[in-house]
Amino acid sequence: MLARSRFFTRIFCLFLCLLTISGTAALADTGTPTPLLPIPPAPGLPAIRSYALMDYSTGQVIAAKSEHMKLAPASLTKLMTAYLTYQSLQGGTLTLNEQIPISNTAWKAGGSSMFVQPGLPVTVDQLLHGLLIDSGNDAAVALAEAVGGSQSGFVTLMNDAAQRLGLTDTHYSNVDGLPDPNLYTSALDVALLSRALLQQYPQITKITVEKSYTYNKITQRSWNPVLFRDPTADGLKTGLTDASGYCIDATALRNGRRLIAVVMGGPSWSGSTNAVEALLDYGYRFFVNHPVYQAGQKVGEITRADLSPMQVPVGVAQAVSITAPKGRFSQVKTQLQLNPGLQAPVQKGQAVGVLVFTLDGKVLKTVPAVALESAGKAGWLGRLFNKARQSL
Structure with a gap:
């Protein structure tokens, strides 16, 4: 009698379990869509005056703050110097192994330097390394004289190129980024110029990824602190003056997708680097590209x-x-x-x-x-x- 009671108890429990499973399945089959979690807002970065995060492939701005604000670019100016140099190389008016004579003006250029000298052999390729890694003002002047005939002639070319590229917030007055009231750009324009550089002259990252460069037995560490923090970063340029603050134009390639992050007016190299990484992580974590047509x-x-x-x-x-x-x-x-x-x-x-x-x-x-x-x-x-x- 006791065995029969246990048997019916087990059957009853099994029946209840089946009812529970059936009810759960019915609830799951109501067709009610699972709500999507909202995408969090872009990083605020209160210590950064202006920033822009751009997807390289689509050209879309993923996140931005005061992206049209006209600010002193400091050595971010050298991005355009590099752009026009690569343009001359593509056009055949210069070659990478061509030796460039160094003028007294280039030799005596103030600020950061790759330490070129009159009479000391230097090629276009070496000057590009000195421009982008050492941020040499002397390299900028030497390349400007080689491409434009003079610094003033080269500045005209810089502004013409800015207009063609749609850099509406930008005006150049020198080739190296030394402080001048008539020298300004915006975070968005820096991102646009960087995208044009990467699209037309992708070989630039073979230089900008390097963490140091040696010329004339002098080795200098890259100014770009993001290279030492993020193994996916491979460029592009930094800038610093009292007027500009700590500026970084960074690009990274993760799982085949490239982003460009520009921060301007940062409080320190570590602060601007943290901002760049926050932007890159945001773009990679919460946004994806979709082919449409x-x-x-x-x-x-x-x-x-x-x-x-x-x-x-x-x-x-x-x-x-x-x-x-x-x-x-x-x-x-x-x-x-x-x-x-x-x-x-x-x-x-x-x-x-x-x-x-x-x-x-x-x-x-x-x-x-x-x-x-x-x-x-x-x-x-x-x-x-x-x-x-x-x-x-």
């Missing part, structure tokens, strides 16, 4: 009675990716905005509008939209026929 892919069309043919496919000339917070890509909205002033005829590849990506009402990215096919101007009979088709 392939080059030449259609995104919409133009339908106009004055075109022949009336319908013209519209797409993107280059592959498009966007940077979005993790888990939020599905909520990104895309809108094709056609140029209201577009006139016939339309040529293949012609910019006809923009493609705008938004999230929570904020613009993430804007890319040009182009005609994927050509269309002529319709005659009066063609326009009449097209209007009749539109009315159907």
Whole structure:
């Protein structure tokens, strides 16, 4: 009798367990989505006057603080000096192994130095190392004279390049970054220039990743403290004057993805380095890149009675990716905005509008939209026929 009672007790307990499991499954199958954790705000960094964090691939600004504030750049100026030097190398007016004569002006340049001297052999490659690792003002002057003929001529080239690159917050007045009221830039412009450098002249990181450089038996440690903190960092430049504070333009490559972090007006090298690392960690931890369109892919069309043919496919000339917070890509909205002033005829590849990506009402990215096919101007009979088709 006791055994039978135990048997029924076990059966009853098993029945209760099955009911519990069934109820739990039913709750799990309600279709209620699991709420996403919100992305935390960008680091405040109160000790930093201005900063910008940019994704290299998409060009999007992930986080920023007073990114348009015009500030003294100090030796971040040498980024443009390097850019124009690489441009001359690409154009063939200079070669890396070419020896550059050192003027008395370059020799006597004040501030940081790679210690070049008149009559002492030095190549363009050595000067680039001295410019980017030692932050040598003498190297900057020597390269400026070699590329532009004079420092004033080179400054003109610097401002012309800044205008072409869309550096609207920037004006150059010298080649080395020594204090001058007419020398200024912004964290956003430094990021834009850095991206252009990395895109057009990626070999720069073979220099900027080095932690020291030796010229004429003098070894100098790199000014970039991020290199000694972060093994994924491989550039780019620093700057320091009383007016600028501690500025760092850093770039890092983690798991195949590159970010650019610019901090300006920091209180110390350690403070600016901590800020750079906080920004890099934020960008890598909470944001990811998503491919959206392939080059030449259609995104919409133009339908106009004055075109022949009336319908013209519209797409993107280059592959498009966007940077979005993790888990939020599905909520990104895309809108094709056609140029209201577009006139016939339309040529293949012609910019006809923009493609705008938004999230929570904020613009993430804007890319040009182009005609994927050509269309002529319709005659009066063609326009009449097209209007009749539109009315159907």
